[in-house]
Amino acid sequence: MKKRWLIWLLSIPAFMVIYLESFFTEGNALAYNSQAECIPKFIFTPKTVQYCSEVYPIDVFLIALKNPLSYICIILGFFIIFYPVFRLSKSLLYRPK
Template sequence: MKYGWWIWGFSLPVFLVTYVYSFFLASKIAYESQTDCRPKFIFTPKDVEYCSDIYPIDVFLISLKTYPLSYLCIASGMFFILHPLYQLYKKKLSYKTVYLALSWIPVPFLFHFFEYNQYISMRSSASPVIVLCVAIIIVGGLSTQANWKTFFLMNGIAAVLTLCLASLAVPNDLHWFKPVTRNVAMVFTAIVYTLGQLVVHFLVRGVITLVKRG
């Protein structure tokens, strides 16, 4: 179990690095000429007006075919998500431990990282917003198992990690982040992430109280 958690800790940075060198590179097909990109289409109609109209499933399959690291990206991402759930299912973890394991994850950074990559790849998707909302619900719900000191400490760690990783992996693109800078956008998202958790926290607390009274 100890080694499993060490692997779990490394799986997130492995996922991010391999994503950049696999699926992100594959998405660069959006910048290619029609002559170069059309032969690579699988499910995308050949008569689309722009290469950026390629279907996401085609980008996924092209990455699997062209970049072997994409398999490691998928494996590390799945392990990162499934390992805590498996340990919880086996009752080897308490809900508080799961909260501590998930709450330090720099979700605001991940949101902006994938959103910005979609922007420079000329693609649009609601996935980053969905992931942010799901993270708020899960972590906010689990936060009922922690005290307030732990809650704000873990969110502070996530915010610091967000700023550190953003300085390394997300350019300070003033055109994208206007009218603010990258760091301001990261801090704002971190605050929204924390406030969202608080809302879910109080809702879950209220439901638990009502159930106990019933």
């Protein structure tokens, strides 16, 4: 039981490091690209923006999905959120009477 919580605790810094690597750096790299390079990558951001730094966060997320580390980040995020919920619901539902 304690091993599972230790894995959960260790997944938090792993999530943060991978998040910074995949999403945060991708957004920063996109902001410094030339306009000719970044505008074709936009899906939701209007093509009439003057600077690449005006990109919408959803476009940064979608562009970052090209990096395989971003999928690990998403899985770890779900694990961080839903594991305590799972443990709490399991302890509340299967409590002996």
